[in-house]
Amino acid sequence: MSLTRLVVALAAMAATHVIAAPSNGFDSPDVFGSMHKPRSCGKGKGHGKGPGKGHGKDCDHFQTCDNYGDTPTTTAPKENVWGPITPADNVAVWNLLHADESLNLTDPSKAVLTDNYVFWIDTLHTNKSDVLPYLQGTVEEPPRKYARAIIFRGGIEEPDSKEFMIGPLPVGPETTIEPLDYIFNAGRGGVVPFNGRVFDSVRAAATEPLIVSVMEELADITEKLIGGVFYGEQDNRTTLAITPDSPMSFNGTDSYRTIMFRYPGIATYLTPLDFYLMLDCPGTDPSAYKLKGLATNSRYFTSIAELRAAWDAGELKEDYQQVRNPDWVLMNHRPEMGKRDLDDRFAPQSLEVGGKRYRVDKEQQYVEYMGWSFYLAFSRPLGLTLYDIKFKNESVIYELSLQEAAAQYTGRNPKAAATMYHDTHFSLGVDVATLVEGFECPYGATFLPVIFYTANTTVTHPNGICIFESDIGIPISRHRNGVVNEYGFDNLATVKGSALTVRSIATIGNYDYMFDYQFHLEGSLEVSVRASGYLMSSFYYPADKGKYGPRVQVATQGALHDHIITYKADFDVAGTKNSLEVSEIVLVNQTQPWFPGFGTFEQMELDISTMEKEQQFNWGENGSKMYCIVNENERNAWGEKRGYRIIPGKSNVHLSAKNSPFSLRQMPFAKSHLAVTVQHDNEPYANSVQNSELPSTPQHDFLKFFDGESVEDEDIVLWFNLGMHHFTRSEDVPVTLFTDAVSSIMFSPQNFFDRAQDGDLLNRRYVVPNEETGELDFEAYGVEAPTCKLQFPEPVLGIEKYIIE
Structure with a gap:
């Protein structure tokens, strides 16, 4: 076989920026754990424009930090049996x-x-x-x-x-x-009716002649009404673009397209137009496809002639003209918005200045970090998955995987009202692409490639996954002890907080999803997802009065929608036999003999129970329920069942719509916060990649997982939903912001150990005042902060494709 490189790196920049870590600049105790005199580093010359310029030139006595040192290696104890085929x-x-x-x-x-x-x-x-x-x-x-x-x-x-x-x-x-067949449970195995299969480019091409025939006949109207015409995607006369739509079938016997037109270009998702086509297009004979209807001006027309009659009667007009110039959605610097003081300075960075504290076996995609170990795998529909997650050599989670990223829209138009996207349907994993060092991952992060296949071609995104340790901005723990002495200080202990993050970002059409798995030092594991990118918007109708979202431009409404991100956590807490324990805070009226004056009074108690059967369930009101995966057969030193607690984080939501025809039966997994089932080899996924087009007759039915099996002392799986009700806003333009479009969950030890797992960490300070002088003595436990210069090379961006013949 010969290996032929088709496309090599698109860009490579060799510029290097050099800075030096600053000293404290004052004569006082600092993070070094000792007293020292201030040290200067140059005379404010700035960074300069190349190697050897600026601070680095004046600080040659500093050693270079190990931020860009090689990632320490390790050897995986076992072969990565979950990795992709070669x-x-x-x-x-x-x-x-x-x-x-x-x-x-x-x-x-x-x-x-x-x-x-x-x-x-x-x-x-x-x-x-x-x-x-x-x-x-x-x-x-x-x-x-x-x-x-x-x-x-x-x-x-x-x-x-x-x-x-x-x-x-x-x-x-x-x-x-x-x-x-064995991973599908709705009765057809791996078979999906033709009309319910993914609507790929072949099917899209088959429907285009019908679209062109309708739009050609209406070109004089669309040019004046919405400012554009459509003669086919490859026709130079065309000035309109077609939206993707989903679902395009209800049960696999029918097939339809609901088309909204937009202006093409970078602003296309934010330039919806008030013109819609509805087509019937079942089967393999395009000559049988037909126009079902048209909509504009909040009116529905069953034929071209009916719409033209309304036009000729002067009944159709647009109150607002959509903006065609795309400048308003560009993510470039906009000086007209003003200038922020000191914004010309280099922003703070999270740097591994002491050297990387994690090890990676890149061949086996295996990672070790501060007691944690796990394997990485990648698939075309789901993207990144983690396996065999252990902490201090004890099993915690066998599989932690994304299952679906769904979005359901609403609106008073044929497109928004009918839109229900399943992103695995579009192969979410192939949209995981190169990450920008220093902005999407810290400088010096470890990057791993993403590899997937298109036909007989191998596509590689070299920097598709990044791994890095960062300061979490808080200590893990701290306490000030004793009585304040005459110098105003007593004993203080504080433990440095940091965590390892594994990150990927997938751009699926208009949205960018950032998927993070964060491993904390004390044994907690946090899962989070953030959303950015362009809104899939609707045309602005004043009569809606904001019911479906606010106006965000002259003729654009930010369409209200739900993002529901479904995950699977196959827990193996200290072994495969686990249960789900529920500790609920209840209020009871009681008397206690030492409070005779109160009589009966209200007090909290824990009502502790164990779930018996497979079921879907929700977080308790006011956070009153603690859910915990426990091992009934494993106890800590105090006789408590060892477990991991499930802690809701930011924006833990489920799908709002329960009975919508567009999400009726193909996504019940999104309609509760949580679910627990028994692990079975024939139930590896919550969803099928072809369920999107079968809302009433799914290929794979998550509800069939719940068949009365006991979940006590069994190998159990937790399914959980992250996401957000996207209350759209003007600040979603040009793109939604990662800062608040975020959802998270945490799994934390609950009696898994005998005490908190921070006592063995050396990165801590114990501060004791000298009883005679009042000076503070810092015990650093041998871990000193480095004084060094840092180098920031620009990342190499690109995509590589190979064909093996």
Whole structure:
């Protein structure tokens, strides 16, 4: 096989910025834990414009910090059995599928509706029952890998979409191609009706002639009414763009498109127009597709003639003209907004100046940090997943994975009212791209590539995942002891707070999602997601009076919507046999003999119970319920069940709509805060990547997970939702801000240990006043802050593509 590089790095900048870490600049105790005289570092020359300029030139006596030193390495104790199939495996699977005459496959780049072709190839989820014996050492060989493939079959008698599993890999005499049915539970296995399959470019191309025929006939009206025309996406006369829409079917027997037009270009998501087409487009015969209706001016028309009659009668006009100039949505610097004092100074940075305190086995995608260890994996639909998460060599979570990123919109127009996006449907993982060092990840972070496959091509985003340790801005713990002495000070102990973050950012159409997994020093694990990017907006109708969101531009309304991000946490707290314990604060009226004057009075108690059956549930009102994954068979030194507490963070919400026809049955996982089920190999996912188009008859039904099984002392899985009700605002222009569009959850030890896990950390200060002089003695435990200069090279940005032949 020959490896051919198709596209190399797009940009590489070699500039280097050098600064020096400043001293305190005053004669007093500081973070070094000692007294020292101030030291100057140059005379305010600034950073300069290249290596050797500015502070760095005047501070050559400082050593260079280890912020950009090599990441310490380690060797994973086991092979990463969850990692993706290799590029060679992908091509071998591709060739094997195309060599199978019974599949009768066409190259996707040449396919039409009546062809069979591969939609995508990815890695099949490895069964936990196969993995545990390998991890536990009862078997020596790791489980074999399998690929999964979705094949669109327009060329069979009853066209459909069908999934296959191919393996074991690498391809050899044992490898077979079999239907992938066992992970789907709605009765059709891996088969989806043709009308319910992903609406890909082939289907979109088949509907374009109908769109063009309608819009050509109405070109004189649309030019005057909405300021544009549509003759086809590749026609130079076209001045309008088409929106993507989802769902496009209810049950797989029908198929439709609801099209809203916008102005093309960078501002397209924020320039919706008041003109909508509704098409019926079922099956593989485009000649049978037809116009269902049109809408504009809050009126619905069943035919072109009906709309033209209203136009000729002077009944149609727009009160507001959409802005075509895109300057207002550019994310560039806008000096007309004013100048902020001192903003020309380099912003604070989180730097690993003492050297990296984590180790990485890059080949196995394995990480160790301050007692934590875990593996990374990546898939096309879900992006980043973490496995075998341990703290101090004890199991905590077997799998922590994103399951779905959904968004449901609302509005008084055909597009917003009917929009329900499932981002795994669009292959969320392929939208995880290069991160910008110093802005999206700290300078000196460790970067790992993201690799996925398109047909027989391997696509690599070199800096798709970053790992870094950062200051969390607070100490883990602190306390001031004793009585204040005559100098106004007593004993004080404080422990430095920091955490390791694993981050990726996926841009799915208009939105950018930042996914963080943060490992804290005392044993807590935090999961958070943030949203930025362009609003998917609606045309502004004054008659709505803000019911569906505020006006954010002349003719643009910020469309109200929900973001619901669903995760899976397969807990193995100190082993695989766990239970979900509920501690609820209840108020009781009681008497106590030492308070005779009060008689009966109200007091809090804990009502402690264990969930018995699989179920969906919500956070308690006023935070009155604590949910905890416990191991009934493992106790700490005080006889308490060892566990991990589930702590709600910012904006823990579930889907608002319970009975919408566009989200009726295909996403029940989004309709509660939490759910608990028993782990089964045939229930690896909450959703199917093709459920989006089947709201009334899903391919995979999460509700069928709840079949009365006991969750006491079992291998249990927690499903949880993060997200936000997006109350849109003017400040969402040009893009939504990461700062407040955030949701999080934390898992923290609950009697998992005998005491807090901060006593063994050296990064602490113990401050004791000298009884005679009053001077403060700082005990640093041998960990001193470095004095050094720092170098900030520009990141290399790019995308690499390879074909193996």
